[in-house]
Amino acid sequence: MSRMPTVDDVAQAAGVSRQTVSNVLNSPEIVREATRQRVLEAISRLGYRPHASARRLRTRKSATIGVRIDPWRDGISGAVLDRFLHKLTEHADARGLRVMVFSAADPDDELARIRRLREGSDVDAFVLTATTHGDERIRALTEQGVPFVAFGRPWDPETSAVRHRWVDVDGRAGVAGAVRHLREQGARRVGWIGWPHGSGTGDERRAGWEAECGVDADARAALARHVEDGVTEGSRAAAELLALPEPPDAIVCASDSLALGAMIAARTAGRPALPVVGFDDTPVAAAVGLSSIEQPLDDVVAAALDLLFGPAGDDVRPNPSSDEEPTDRLLAPRLVERRPGHLALDAIPGT
Amino acid sequence: MSRMPTVDDVAQAAGVSRQTVSNVLNSPEIVREATRQRVLEAISRLGYRPHASARRLRTRKSATIGVRIDPWRDGISGAVLDRFLHKLTEHADARGLRVMVFSAADPDDELARIRRLREGSDVDAFVLTATTHGDERIRALTEQGVPFVAFGRPWDPETSAVRHRWVDVDGRAGVAGAVRHLREQGARRVGWIGWPHGSGTGDERRAGWEAECGVDADARAALARHVEDGVTEGSRAAAELLALPEPPDAIVCASDSLALGAMIAARTAGRPALPVVGFDDTPVAAAVGLSSIEQPLDDVVAAALDLLFGPAGDDVRPNPSSDEEPTDRLLAPRLVERRPGHLALDAIPGT
DNA sequence: TCCGCCGATTTGATCGATCAAATCTTTGCT
DNA sequence: AGCAAAGATTTGATCGATCAAATCGGCGGA
Numbered sequence: 001m002s003r004m005p006t007v008d009d010v011a012q013a014a015g016v017s018r019q020t021v022s023n024v025l026n027s028p029e030i031v032r033e034a035t036r037q038r039v040l041e042a043i044s045r046l047g048y049r050p051h052a053s054a055r056r057l058r059t060r061k062s063a064t065i066g067v068r069i070d071p072w073r074d075g076i077s078g079a080v081l082d083r084f085l086h087k088l089t090e091h092a093d094a095r096g097l098r099v100m101v102f103s104a105a106d107p108d109d110e111l112a113r114i115r116r117l118r119e120g121s122d123v124d125a126f127v128l129t130a131t132t133h134g135d136e137r138i139r140a141l142t143e144q145g146v147p148f149v150a151f152g153r154p155w156d157p158e159t160s161a162v163r164h165r166w167v168d169v170d171g172r173a174g175v176a177g178a179v180r181h182l183r184e185q186g187a188r189r190v191g192w193i194g195w196p197h198g199s200g201t202g203d204e205r206r207a208g209w210e211a212e213c214g215v216d217a218d219a220r221a222a223l224a225r226h227v228e229d230g231v232t233e234g235s236r237a238a239a240e241l242l243a244l245p246e247p248p249d250a251i252v253c254a255s256d257s258l259a260l261g262a263m264i265a266a267r268t269a270g271r272p273a274l275p276v277v278g279f280d281d282t283p284v285a286a287a288v289g290l291s292s293i294e295q296p297l298d299d300v301v302a303a304a305l306d307l308l309f310g311p312a313g314d315d316v317r318p319n320p321s322s323d324e325e326p327t328d329r330l331l332a333p334r335l336v337e338r339r340p341g342h343l344a345l346d347a348i349p350g351t
Numbered sequence: 352m353s354r355m356p357t358v359d360d361v362a363q364a365a366g367v368s369r370q371t372v373s374n375v376l377n378s379p380e381i382v383r384e385a386t387r388q389r390v391l392e393a394i395s396r397l398g399y400r401p402h403a404s405a406r407r408l409r410t411r412k413s414a415t416i417g418v419r420i421d422p423w424r425d426g427i428s429g430a431v432l433d434r435f436l437h438k439l440t441e442h443a444d445a446r447g448l449r450v451m452v453f454s455a456a457d458p459d460d461e462l463a464r465i466r467r468l469r470e471g472s473d474v475d476a477f478v479l480t481a482t483t484h485g486d487e488r489i490r491a492l493t494e495q496g497v498p499f500v501a502f503g504r505p506w507d508p509e510t511s512a513v514r515h516r517w518v519d520v521d522g523r524a525g526v527a528g529a530v531r532h533l534r535e536q537g538a539r540r541v542g543w544i545g546w547p548h549g550s551g552t553g554d555e556r557r558a559g560w561e562a563e564c565g566v567d568a569d570a571r572a573a574l575a576r577h578v579e580d581g582v583t584e585g586s587r588a589a590a591e592l593l594a595l596p597e598p599p600d601a602i603v604c605a606s607d608s609l610a611l612g613a614m615i616a617a618r619t620a621g622r623p624a625l626p627v628v629g630f631d632d633t634p635v636a637a638a639v640g641l642s643s644i645e646q647p648l649d650d651v652v653a654a655a656l657d658l659l660f661g662p663a664g665d666d667v668r669p670n671p672s673s674d675e676e677p678t679d680r681l682l683a684p685r686l687v688e689r690r691p692g693h694l695a696l697d698a699i700p701g702t
Numbered sequence: 703t704c705c706g707c708c709g710a711t712t713t714g715a716t717c718g719a720t721c722a723a724a725t726c727t728t729t730g731c732t
Numbered sequence: 733a734g735c736a737a738a739g740a741t742t743t744g745a746t747c748g749a750t751c752a753a754a755t756c757g758g759c760g761g762a
Contacts, residue, residue, distance in 0.1 A: 017742045051473025054718035057747050082433045089454040100451050103440040120403025231638040234497040287582040368712045405748035408717050
C-alpha cells in the first residue's frame with residue numbers, strides 16, 4: 001500500500017469499526033481487553049499513526065505550545081532563555097506535546113502572531129518569557145481568552161490584578177542564600193554589583209543581598225554598584241570596589257557577565273582568590289570556573305506545564321478566573337560553587 | 352458570532368461560493384478583480400483566518416519546518432545553533448512558514464521523532480544541524496523521501512555520494528582570511544589553537560591557517576596546539592605557545608572559547624595587546640572585545656530555505672535526484688575586528 | 703441567429719479523524 | 733427464563749478546507 005494507513009484500514013484489518021480503533025487510542029478503558037489487543041496488533045502491524053491534522057480539525061486542539069524566541073541576545077545571559085527553550089521541548093515531548101517557535105518585532109507584533117497561530121488551531125497555549133513592568137501581553141491575552149503561562153512574575157500591581165498563571169525564580173532568595181553562604185565561609189564584607197534600579201528582576205536580586213549582607217546602610221551604599229549588564233561594566237565596577245579603603249572580601253553579581261568582569265578585575269588587582277558569584281550559571285561561568293546561582297529550569301518548566309495542562313495530560317485548562325486555587329509558582333534557585341582559579345593560570349609554565 | 356468564521360461564512364457574506372473564497376486566497380489570478388475585492392472585503396470585515404489544520408488535512412502540507420535543538424553543549428559555541436534557530440524563525444516567518452522544534456536523545460531517536468512529525472503532516476521538511484562524519488541521518492532521510500536540508504557539509508565520501516541539499520560555512524576560507532589579514536597588519540608568526548584531528552569542521556579551519564601562515568612545516572608544528580574545546584584548555588595552550596623561544600605574535604583559534612582562554616593567558620603573560628582571533632562571534636566575544644570570525648547565518652538560513660522551497664513560496668521541493676542542478680551552498684564567513692584591551696582594565700583606578 | 707469556446711464560478715466529493723447517538727451484547731437480578 | 737441496566741461496538745454526521753468536475757455566462761465566428 002502506497003498511502004499511509006488510516007483508522008479505516010486498521011479497523012478492517014482488526015475486524016472492528018473505525019470508532020473502536022479510535023477508542024483504543026483515546027479511551028482504552030471503554031474497550032474490551034481482547035479487542036484492544038487485536039486492534040493494537042493491527043496498528044503495529046500496519047504501522048498506523050494517527051494523522052495529527054485530521055485529529056486537530058475535529059477536536060480543535062493541537063497539543064502544541066508556542067514560544068517566542070527573542071532576537072536581542074547581546075548579553076551572555078540571553079542563554080537562559082535558550083536553555084529554557086530546550087528544557088521546554090524535553091518536557092513537552094515527554095507529555096506528547098509539540099513546541100512551535102516564532103519571532104516577533106515587538107509586543108504588538110507578538111500578539112498579532114499569537115492570534116494567528118491560535119486561530120488555525122496551530123497552537124493551543126503559549127509561554128510568555130521575559131515579562132516586564134506594565135506588560136501589555138498579559139492583559140491582552142487574558143481578555144482574548146488565550147491560554148498562557150508567563151515565565152516571570154507580574155512586576156506591577158496592575159498586572160498582578162489580572163489573574164493569570166505564572167512561574168518565576170525567587171532571585172531574592174537565591175542571592176540571599178549565596179550571601180549567607182559566603183559569610184558562613186568567613187566573608188565579612190560582601191559586595192554587590194547589580195543593574196540600575198527599575199528592573200524588577202534586578203531589584204529583587206539586590207534585595208536578597210541587602211537582607212543578608214549584615215552591614216549598615218552606609219556600608220551598603222559603599223559596597224554596592226549599579227551598572228548596565230556587561231563584562232566591561234562589571235570589571236570596572238569591581239575594580240572600584242576593590243580600590244576602596246575597606247574593600248569587599250567577596251562579591252555577588254546580578255549576572256554572569258558582571259561576574260566575569262569582576263573576576264577578571266580581581267585577578268588584575270592581585271586578588272585571584274576573591275570569591276565572586278554570578279547569576280544564571282551560564283556556560284561561560286562553567287567554562288571559567290565561576291560560582292553562580294542556577295535557575296532550576298527543569299522545575300520551572302515542569303511547573304509551567306502543570307499550570308497549563310494539569311499534572312498530566314495534554315488538555316489545556318482555560319485561563320483561571322478570579323477565585324480559584326493558586327495559579328503561580330515561585331521556585332528557589334541553587335548556588336553552584338566552583339573554585340576560583342580553576343582557570344589554572346597559575347599552573348602555566350612561565351608564570 | 353461565537354465561533355470563528357469559515358469559508359462558508361465569508362462566501363455568504365460576499366455573495367459567492369466557498370470555492371471562490373478559497374481561490375481568492377490560493378489562486379487570486381483566476382478570480383475576476385471585482386469579485387476578488389468583494390471577497391477580500393468580506394474576509395477582513397469578518398476577520399476570517401483559514402483554519403490551518405483543515406487546510407493541511409486536505410493539501411497534505413503543513414508549511415512547517417522542523418529543527419532539532421540540541422541538549423545543552425557546555426561550550427560557549429553552542430550559541431551558534433541558537434542564533435541559527437532564531438534567524439531561521441525570522442526568515443521562515445517572512446515566507447509564511449512555521450518552525451517546530453523538538454529534542455532527541457540520539458540520532459536514532461531523532462529519526463524516530465522526525466518520522467512521527469511527518470506522518471501527521473505536522474512538518475513538511477527538516478533542517479539537520481551539526482552533521483558529523485558518517486552521519487546516518489542523511490542516508491536514512493533520503494531513503495525515506497523526507498525532504499531536508501543539512502546545515503553542515505557531508506564529511507565523508509560515503510555521505511557525499513548520497514545526493515542531498517546542504518549549506519555550510521567555509522571555515523577554511525574564513526581562517527585563511529583572518530591569518531592573511533593579521534600578516535598584513537605586521538604579524539610574522541601566527542599561532543593556531545584548534546581541536547584534536549578528526550572533526551571535519553576543525554580540520555577545515557586548521558587547513559585555512561596552514562595555507563596562509565607562511566612558515567615551514569617545522570615552524571607550523573611548533574606554532575600549533577590541538578586541544579579539546581574550552582576556556583581552560585585554550586588558556587593553557589596559549590600559555591605554552593607564549594613560553595616558546597620564538598613565541599607567536601598573533602593567535603587564531605578554532606572557537607571563541609579557546610580564544611577567550613588565549614586572551615586571558617596573553618594578559619597574564621604580560622602581552623595584553625597580542626591579537627587573538629576566535630570563531631563564531633559569540634556574545635562572549637563581543638562582551639570581552641575579542642576579534643572573531645562570524646558565520647553569515649542570515650545567508651546560511653536564506654540559502655537553506657531557497658534549497659528547500661525554491662526562491663520564493665512555501666511548496667517543498669522533493670529531495671534532489673542524482674542529476675540535477677547544484678544542491679549545496681558554501682558561504683564565506685567574515686572577520687569581525689575588535690580592539691584587544693577593550694576590557695578597559697588599564698583604565699581602572701588603582702591599577 | 704446559433705454554436706462553440708473559454709474564462710469565471712459553483713457543486714459534489716474528499717482528506718482522516720472524533721463526537722453523538724443508535725444498536726448490539728453481556729451481565730445481573732428476580 | 734425474562735428483562736432491564738450496564739457495557740461494548742457500530743453508524744451517521746461533522747470539523748474546515750481544497751480538489752475535480754460540472755455549470756454558467758459572455759463573446760466571436762460562421
